[in-house]
Amino acid sequence: METRKTKLGADHPNTLSSMANLASTYWNQGRWEEAEKLEVQVMETRKTKLGVDHPDTLSSMANLAFTYQSQLRYIEAVNLMSQCVMGQAVKLGVEHPAYYKNAAVLARWESELGVTDINK
Numbered sequence: 001m002e003t004r005k006t007k008l009g010a011d012h013p014n015t016l017s018s019m020a021n022l023a024s025t026y027w028n029q030g031r032w033e034e035a036e037k038l039e040v041q042v043m044e045t046r047k048t049k050l051g052v053d054h055p056d057t058l059s060s061m062a063n064l065a066f067t068y069q070s071q072l073r074y075i076e077a078v079n080l081m082s083q084c085v086m087g088q089a090v091k092l093g094v095e096h097p098a099y100y101k102n103a104a105v106l107a108r109w110e111s112e113l114g115v116t117d118i119n120k
């Protein structure tokens with residue numbers, strides 16, 4: 001990852017993919033804070049470079065939402081996943097597998113919290 005940052009730049013798509021992969025490794029190891037730090041960087045950079053509705057940005061949002069949920073930060077997880085699902089519905093369509101998966105996760109999280117609309 002550091003080599004890609006040096007050679008390609010911190011905001012290059014390949015560098016961001018490497019960062020996201022490392023964050024996933026941290027997440028799988030239960031290293032939530034380290035995963036979160038990278039996921040926030042990836043998501044924010046993708047928002048700036050690709051736009052908030054780009055599929056890669058939306059994927060980054062979902063990844064960060066899962067990390068929040070793993071950290072027991074349920075409200076933050078639901079809010080971010082809600083933004084992701086709304087963006088995926090518009091950009092990818094409701095038949096897309098990523099939308100379907102994340103919408104199901106969001107519904108489960110909301111049910112576990114006992115709410116249907118976190119903003120109410």
